[in-house]
Amino acid sequence: MKNRVLIFQIGLALALGVSARAGLIWENTEADLHPTLSDKAVVAHFKYKNTGDKPITITHAHSSCGCTVAAPPKDPIAPGRSGEIVATFTIGDRVGEQTKTVEVRTDEPDSAPTVLKLKATIPRLLEYKPPLLYWRDWEKRMPKTIDVTIGDSPITNLDVTSADPSIKIETVAIPKEKAFRITVTPPSENRQINATLKIQPDFPKEAPKTFYANVRVDIAGGANGPIGFGPRALWAPSSGMQSASAQANDQAKAVAVLHPTKGSSVEGVVTFAKSGNDIKVVADVTGLTPGKHGFHIHEFGDCSSPDGMSAGGHFNPTNDPHGSHDAAERHVGDLGNLEADSSGKAHLELTDTMMTMSGEESIIGRSVIVHEKEDDLKSQPVGNAGGRAACGVIAIAKP
Ligand code: CU
Ligand code: ZN
Numbered sequence: 001m002k003n004r005v006l007i008f009q010i011g012l013a014l015a016l017g018v019s020a021r022a023g024l025i026w027e028n029t030e031a032d033l034h035p036t037l038s039d040k041a042v043v044a045h046f047k048y049k050n051t052g053d054k055p056i057t058i059t060h061a062h063s064s065c066g067c068t069v070a071a072p073p074k075d076p077i078a079p080g081r082s083g084e085i086v087a088t089f090t091i092g093d094r095v096g097e098q099t100k101t102v103e104v105r106t107d108e109p110d111s112a113p114t115v116l117k118l119k120a121t122i123p124r125l126l127e128y129k130p131p132l133l134y135w136r137d138w139e140k141r142m143p144k145t146i147d148v149t150i151g152d153s154p155i156t157n158l159d160v161t162s163a164d165p166s167i168k169i170e171t172v173a174i175p176k177e178k179a180f181r182i183t184v185t186p187p188s189e190n191r192q193i194n195a196t197l198k199i200q201p202d203f204p205k206e207a208p209k210t211f212y213a214n215v216r217v218d219i220a221g222g223a224n225g226p227i228g229f230g231p232r233a234l235w236a237p238s239s240g241m242q243s244a245s246a247q248a249n250d251q252a253k254a255v256a257v258l259h260p261t262k263g264s265s266v267e268g269v270v271t272f273a274k275s276g277n278d279i280k281v282v283a284d285v286t287g288l289t290p291g292k293h294g295f296h297i298h299e300f301g302d303c304s305s306p307d308g309m310s311a312g313g314h315f316n317p318t319n320d321p322h323g324s325h326d327a328a329e330r331h332v333g334d335l336g337n338l339e340a341d342s343s344g345k346a347h348l349e350l351t352d353t354m355m356t357m358s359g360e361e362s363i364i365g366r367s368v369i370v371h372e373k374e375d376d377l378k379s380q381p382v383g384n385a386g387g388r389a390a391c392g393v394i395a396i397a398k399p
Contacts, residue, residue, distance in 0.1 A: 029116050034121055046102075047084045128182075146213055160197055266286070287390075335352070
């Protein structure tokens with residue numbers, strides 16, 4: 001019964017929508033795109049027809065992302081004429097399901113804008129885990145490994161390099177498992193290391209891609225600054241390479257209790273509650289310096305290191321750039337800033353449409369970080385928000 005009402009409502013909405021823009025009719029407003037591993041861009045065609053009796057000019061074709069370019073006709077579309085808008089989506093480093101939109105407006109009076117959707121399913125060239133190799137100050141400098149799986153990608157060789165030549169890197173192919181293993185050994189000398197590894201597959205040759213991993217070695221009493229994550233360093237753990245945390249089913253509520261990092265007195269509680277398809281986030285934090293503080297979900301639910309760096313980088317399963325909470329493209333973990341009053345207290349409530357508490361990309365088992373400084377909402381990859389003042393693991397709460 002409920003379904004029938006819904007279908008009726010959709011039907012009604014469609015009927016109204018069509019009559020509201022009787023002039024320009026679109027044959028399709030969605031394009032399903034399936035680029036191959038070697039494609040740099042995909043092209044979508046959206047066909048229209050002017051069914052009215054007056055010429056119509058497309059005045060505006062605005063893309064949701066700088067990665068998408070739409071070419072509308074410059075001249076008015078005569079009555080009875082058909083044509084198409086060609087939109088090109090440059091893939092870049094994006095992977096998985098991506099939806100980009102183009103909003104089209106015309107000079108028809110009272111017409112609603114039409115939203116054209118490009119839905120691309122971009123294959124993954126390879127996956128690797130973990131994106132960060134981390135030696136704590138007390139840990140022996142034993143070799144650690146990054147496992148790379150290539151699936152059906154025709155990769156035959158991986159070139160793995162580091163700008164720091166003292167890091168020993170060994171790459172071995174395991175053809176039987178369609179995988180490579182990268183073994184990394186830091187130098188034995190007592191030196192802080194914060195290096196980026198470049199992983200370059202030999203396919204596709206005409207559109208070379210680089211993946212980034214990070215090597216970090218802390219020393220006792222060292223100035224252990226933020227991790228220098230490469231622009232695309234963070235990859236979501238994906239199916240089959242998943243932590244136990246994401247197996248939790250459809251949670252209604254989660255909570256993160258924030259504890260101060262070493263030398264900080266910032267603490268607080270952040271709650272996450274499902275509300276329809278959205279998640280409501282409420283944060284109460286104390287002990288801050290007055291003003292703004294970056295507030296994010298980070299990839300790992302590990303607050304064990306004194307500086308909070310063990311929590312990894314921003315949680316970014318969609319492999320998008322860092323941004324503000326209301327940006328069309330952002331890390332799922334980008335929640336913007338907390339703002340503390342003169343007494344150092346901050347209260348924040350926001351509604352989020354991107355995060356989920358179930359499935360592979362669940363926030364449960366990850367962490368919340370409050371930063372020492374303000375997130376400028378634009379610097380890549382982490383908004384230049386400085387050190388980590390508090391850390392808390394996101395855990396299942398009583399519903
Ligand atoms: Cu952060
Ligand atoms: Zn971010």
